[in-house]
Amino acid sequence: MLSRLRATAAISTALLIAAGASACTSASPSAEAGGAESGGTTTLRVTSLSLCNELSLYALDKGIFSKHGIDVKLVNVQSGSAGIAALQGGSTDVAFVSPQALLTAIQEGVDMKIISDGGETTKDSQGIIVNNSSGIAGPADLQGKTIAVNDLGGTIVTLIEAWIQAATGQKSTAKFVALGFADIEPAVENGKVDAGAVTAASVQKITASGKGKSIGNPTFEQVGATPNALYAVTSSWLSKNPKAAEKFVAAMQEAADAAKQPANNTEKFAILSKYCKTPAETLTQVAEIAYSGYIDMKAFDNAVQQFKKAGVLKPEFDAAAAVPEFARAK
Structure with missing residues (x-):
């Protein structure tokens, strides 16, 4: 709801x-x-x-x-x-x-x-990225965290909430903020948000920088293509x-x-x-x-x-x- x-x-x-x-x-x-x-x-x-x-x-x-x-x-x-x-x-x-x-x-x-x-979507075409120093390893760790998405009315918010609930057995308490796609990866890298929903290009970029990683793809993992x-x-x-x-x-x-x-x-x-x-x-x-x-x-x-x-x-x-x-x- x-x-x-x-x-x-x-x-x-x-x-x-x-x-x-x-x-x-x-x-x-x-x-x-x-x-x-x-x-x-x-x-x-x-x-x-x-x-x-x-x-x-x-x-x-x-x-x-x-x-x-x-x-x-x-x-x-x-x-x-x-x-x-x-x-x-x-x-x-x-x-x-x-x-x-x-x-x-x-x-x-x-x-x-x-x-x-x-x-x-495919298994690796999207991801939820986090800073390597965040201590976030999976969806359960996103409870209470701030997650950047491109559109608060988009598909990904629902899927992340379901992903967290499946991992914790509890309703999601994550908070969502809207950022442009180009701004999400820098916001995660700089610690302005705890996590971000991005395409594979941003996953590759933050991984290559050594400053962040993807903790999974809630879309494909829960629903498939x-x-x-x-x-x-x-x-x-x-x-x-x-x-x-x-x-x-x-x-x-x-x-x-x-x-x-x-x-x-x-x-x-x-x-x-x-x-x-x-x-x-x-x-x-x-x-x-x-x-x-x-x-x-x-x-x-x-x-x-x-x-x-x-x-x-x-x-x-x-x-x-x-x-x-x-x-x-x-």
């Missing part, structure tokens, strides 16, 4: 600050008139967190979106909840959001559809732009297939390095997510069932109804 309240509060706050999302290039509103359905190019404004495993960034620079008749303009946001706010406020067309923030918003009445995956993040649109946009949505997910799947090929690693890491500000040579040592464009409904349901178990989603909530048939992996 606590996680549900956090998620709802974070989304409500984000809806009030939609104007805070800033485009990194100028972009005109997306429309099918003269766009993809008429044989031309459709402009799509897509939110980005500039992560080292963000598939849409690879698809953009590799020219895969262009190949599918899509001109992507990135909109920089600080969290998935801010992406939802940008979507509702009309400053973006497609939002990149964590599964929990997205599904909670839909359950609370925000009318959205999920049109693409970005990839599924789940969507790392999802791409959503408003239902009204989808009804007006069905072919653009189908082309978007087809481009994402083509990018996922290319991203899995070792022969493309040099180019892929160079592209992602530009956005996430991590050296390409460092990315070669970082565990990646299992890239995908079409949504693996089994992995999707893994996340949904965990959220229902935690009380974040109501038992009767039909999450699958938010995923159109064209967006599902066959």
Whole structure:
């Protein structure tokens, strides 16, 4: 229940600050008139967190979106909840959001559809990092500690709380603070927070520095493979732009297939390095997510069932109804 309240509060706050999302290039509103359905190019404004495993960034620079008749303009946001706010406020067309923030918003009445995956979690694709001098060795030691996360309404808060409870047999007493992904690893290293939820790139960075380590991946350890993040649109946009949505997910799947090929690693890491500000040579040592464009409904349901178990989603909530048939992996 606590996680549900956090998620709802974070989304409500984000809806009030939609104007805070800033485009990194100028972009005109997306429309099918003269766009993809008429044989031309459709402009799509897509939110980005500039992560080292963000598939849409690879698809953009590799020219895969262009190949599918899509001109992507990135909109920089600080969290998935801010992406939802940008979507509702009309400053973006497609939002990149964590599964929990997205599904909670839909359950609370925000009318959205999920049109693409970005990839599924793996054992080493995420981690909870701590300072080597913290004395924290596992989830039980996180009781009463302060943990930095990117989004208070995101998936990871619920999973960390469940991880702690499973290890201690008691309700989690951890406290959570929101920081940008780029700020979490330095905050852990400098002792400003006790722990932080990060991607594999930050795990590798703090481990290589000799100042910190990962104590595990609560997502994969408890649930197995789940969507790392999802791409959503408003239902009204989808009804007006069905072919653009189908082309978007087809481009994402083509990018996922290319991203899995070792022969493309040099180019892929160079592209992602530009956005996430991590050296390409460092990315070669970082565990990646299992890239995908079409949504693996089994992995999707893994996340949904965990959220229902935690009380974040109501038992009767039909999450699958938010995923159109064209967006599902066959």
